[in-house]
Amino acid sequence: MNCNGLNCMECSLARPGILTGGAIETLRRWDQSKKIMELKRGQILFHEGQLSRGLYCIDAGRLKLYRSGPGGELQIVRLVGPGQLLGHRSLFSGQEMSATAEVLQDATVCFIEGAVVKEAAAQDPQVSQNFLKILAS
Secondary structure: OOHHHOOOOOOOOOOOOOOOOOOHHHHHHHHHHOEEEEEOOOOEEEOOOOEOOEEEEEEEEEEEEEEEOOOOOEEEEEEEOOOOEEOHHHHHHOOEOOOEEEEEEEEEEEEEEHHHHHHHHHHOHHHHHHHHHHHHO
């Protein structure tokens, strides 16, 4: 299944983004391995404290990222929507997710397994540079 009928080579995240200038083989591998998740309002994509299993590309919808404050209250960290990525910092750092991601508006999310993401970063210099730019911003 492709994101809304698109493949990774045509996705808005690929231009400009992680896959910009990447090798065709990298694009094909991502496209073949991606999993599409259709999420409803109130569903949790991942929880604070979990390790990242991969990269989440928001294709449609809205999510809120929140964490538990010192007194147990929830603190909204940010809102994310189409074209944004989640899970990459935790994936590359090996640290736990710093927030919980909850769907605010029905969402379509493409998931790329961590092994595929790390393989692309290791084998495709342009993808590696793109990740560095994203992580630095």
